[in-house]
Amino acid sequence: MRSQWFVIHTLSGQEQKVKESIEKRIKAEEMEEYIKEVLVPMEKVVEVRNQKKTVSTRKLWPGYVFVDMALLDENKRIIEKPWYFIKETQGVIGFVGGEPPTPTPADEVESIKSQISDSEEREKPKVNFEVGETVKINNGPFLNFSGVIEEIEPERGKLKVTVNIFGRNTPVELEYWQVEKA
Numbered sequence: 001m002r003s004q005w006f007v008i009h010t011l012s013g014q015e016q017k018v019k020e021s022i023e024k025r026i027k028a029e030e031m032e033e034y035i036k037e038v039l040v041p042m043e044k045v046v047e048v049r050n051q052k053k054t055v056s057t058r059k060l061w062p063g064y065v066f067v068d069m070a071l072l073d074e075n076k077r078i079i080e081k082p083w084y085f086i087k088e089t090q091g092v093i094g095f096v097g098g099e100p101p102t103p104t105p106a107d108e109v110e111s112i113k114s115q116i117s118d119s120e121e122r123e124k125p126k127v128n129f130e131v132g133e134t135v136k137i138n139n140g141p142f143l144n145f146s147g148v149i150e151e152i153e154p155e156r157g158k159l160k161v162t163v164n165i166f167g168r169n170t171p172v173e174l175e176y177w178q179v180e181k182a
Helices: 015-028 080-087 106-121
Strands: 004-010 035-039 042-049 052-059 064-069 092-095 134-137 146-153 158-165 168-175 179-181
Touching: 004 015, 004 106, 015 035, 015 064, 015 080, 035 106, 042 106, 064 080, 064 106, 080 092, 134 158
Parallel strands: none
Antiparallel strands: 004 064, 004 092, 035 064, 042 052, 134 146, 134 179, 146 158, 158 168
16 A cells, blocks of 8 residues: 655644654554654754753644655545544544545655654754844853854854954854844
8 A cells, every 4th residue: 555644733832742642552553554653743852941052843844744655546435444543543533634634745744754864964943043143152161151153154153243342342252142133
C-alpha cells in the first residue's frame, strides 16, 4: 500500500500526546502496514531568562500533526481501519482537507523537515530584530547598555549594534540571545 502525508487537526497543546498515543498503539493494533511516520514539526529557539541563554522548542504548526500513512485506496476511497484508528485517538479533532482528506504534497513535507533540521544546526531567536531598532544588552561586558542595530547576520546568529560608550559610538558584535528589544 502506498502511503501519503496527511495532516491531523488536534486539540491545542495536545500535539505531542496525539503523536505518542499513535506511535504507542501502532504495534498493539497492528497498524505497521498503514502508518509509516508521525511528525510534530518543531524548531529550536533561543531566548534569555535571568541573563542565561535558554534553548527551547516551538511548534511550527500548533494544533496539527503530520502522519505518513496509507489512508486511501487506489480509487481514492478511505481505508476504514487506519481512518478509525486516527479518528479514535484521544485529542484528535479530525483530518484536514474534508472527506476524503487531501494528502499533503511530499515536497511540502520535505521543506518542513528541512526547516526542522536547519533549526537543529543553528539557533533561531525567539524575537525578530530589525535594522535601526534599539535593543538593550542583557549579557556580556556591555550589560545594561542600549544600542541601535546596524546589521543583522541571521546565518551566524549575530547582530552589529552601535553602542554609545563614554560619549563615543562604538560598533559591537553580539549574539541574538545577548540582547532584548528595548
